[in-house]
Amino acid sequence: MPDFSIGVDLGGTNLRIAAVSTDGQLLEKVTLGTKVALGPNHVIGEMCEAIHRLTGQYRAGGALIGAGIGIPGIIDLEAGVVRKSANLAGWEDYPVRSEIERRLGARIFLENDAKVAALGEKWLGAARDVDDMAMITLGTGIGGAIVLNGRIFHGMNGMAGEFGHVTIEPNGVPCGCGNHGCAERYASATGVVRMAREAIESGEAPELAKAAGPNAEFSAKSIYNLAIQGDPAAQKIFVRFGRALGLMLADLVNILNLNMFVIGGGVSSAWDAFSPSMFQELRERSLIYVATEPDDPQKQELRGKEQGARAQIVTRTRRKTIITRALLGSDAGLYGGARLPTL
Numbered sequence: 001m002p003d004f005s006i007g008v009d010l011g012g013t014n015l016r017i018a019a020v021s022t023d024g025q026l027l028e029k030v031t032l033g034t035k036v037a038l039g040p041n042h043v044i045g046e047m048c049e050a051i052h053r054l055t056g057q058y059r060a061g062g063a064l065i066g067a068g069i070g071i072p073g074i075i076d077l078e079a080g081v082v083r084k085s086a087n088l089a090g091w092e093d094y095p096v097r098s099e100i101e102r103r104l105g106a107r108i109f110l111e112n113d114a115k116v117a118a119l120g121e122k123w124l125g126a127a128r129d130v131d132d133m134a135m136i137t138l139g140t141g142i143g144g145a146i147v148l149n150g151r152i153f154h155g156m157n158g159m160a161g162e163f164g165h166v167t168i169e170p171n172g173v174p175c176g177c178g179n180h181g182c183a184e185r186y187a188s189a190t191g192v193v194r195m196a197r198e199a200i201e202s203g204e205a206p207e208l209a210k211a212a213g214p215n216a217e218f219s220a221k222s223i224y225n226l227a228i229q230g231d232p233a234a235q236k237i238f239v240r241f242g243r244a245l246g247l248m249l250a251d252l253v254n255i256l257n258l259n260m261f262v263i264g265g266g267v268s269s270a271w272d273a274f275s276p277s278m279f280q281e282l283r284e285r286s287l288i289y290v291a292t293e294p295d296d297p298q299k300q301e302l303r304g305k306e307q308g309a310r311a312q313i314v315t316r317t318r319r320k321t322i323i324t325r326a327l328l329g330s331d332a333g334l335y336g337g338a339r340l341p342t343l
Helices: 040-058 096-104 113-124 189-201 206-211 220-228 232-256 266-285 287-292 297-307 309-317 329-342
Strands: 004-010 014-021 026-033 064-071 074-076 081-084 108-112 133-138 142-148 260-264 322-325
Touching (some): 004 329, 040 064, 064 113, 064 329, 081 096, 096 108, 108 113, 113 133, 113 260, 113 329, 133 266, 189 206, 189 220, 206 220, 206 232, 220 232, 220 266, 232 266, 232 287, 266 322
Parallel strands (some): 260 322
Antiparallel strands (some): 004 014, 133 142
16 A cells, blocks of 8 residues: 555545555545534544544554645744634644644644645646646635646745635725625625626525525525526626626636636536626636637637648647646545645
8 A cells, every 4th residue: 555645635624634655546525514613632632543444444554744734724843833713712822733733643734725735736636737827716706726736836835825805896885804894705606696696685596596595595596596597687696696707717817827717616517507697707807818818619610621641730739728627526635635744
């Protein structure tokens, strides 16, 4: 059995731990509930117990390289401390790395959860064949990460990749960060529900009002289900979602000029509802994207017939800006966490 490392995805609801071999094979995965109310010491204790069990099971066949842990929030990488996390109440300034290393006696690497997911997609997912990429995670808010030459780009203090707080509407909806009109106020699960409730209040969304009844679970998923069933009010919300995401992506394409932008997170499953307006907005806002957009196969075939074989060769070799969905789903953070100790 090859050497292995441990990947941990520590969320506000679920705590997921996996043993992953150095060649990317998922050996075993454990999922626990994150009992945030019991405090960080309890959660770290349960995490370490699961890691002990996995390492004991697989250490006989290979060496444990270390463990990488993805945590939502602001991480002080040098100190190994969680400075602030909206999903982990009571974890402010908690010394996560030293506590885990003390209990496990192994090398521990901390990282923001979106950055770890990006590393997973770079290693084994949608971006495995490119050197440079960015990832946008669409969930309760918007997370982001930049990977250059296979490594996470942190910026000055680890905050690079806060794509959710790109301003797309200067006088827009207030955001918890103190700004107005941030992208995540429109292109996130929270944004979808907010726009749906505004539509209900206008009196022009009867199906949404029915879905939001007192006994129903009203979520971005239920709104998406109405959209694919043809409800115009729900469809309008995802058109607005796509435009907001397209505005944000246009800025990222213009500034970063990377090979690939990978879109993941739970709300990315609504791709068919928001991506048409997203790509339309991109084409209108980014000259760089228009110049480097991948060709539609039918258009490429037609161009080749009209202009000859040489034109086909030029089209194939020109660098493209690829915007695509993530491939690893919720396991991206586990693979990315396991990858951290090997870099």
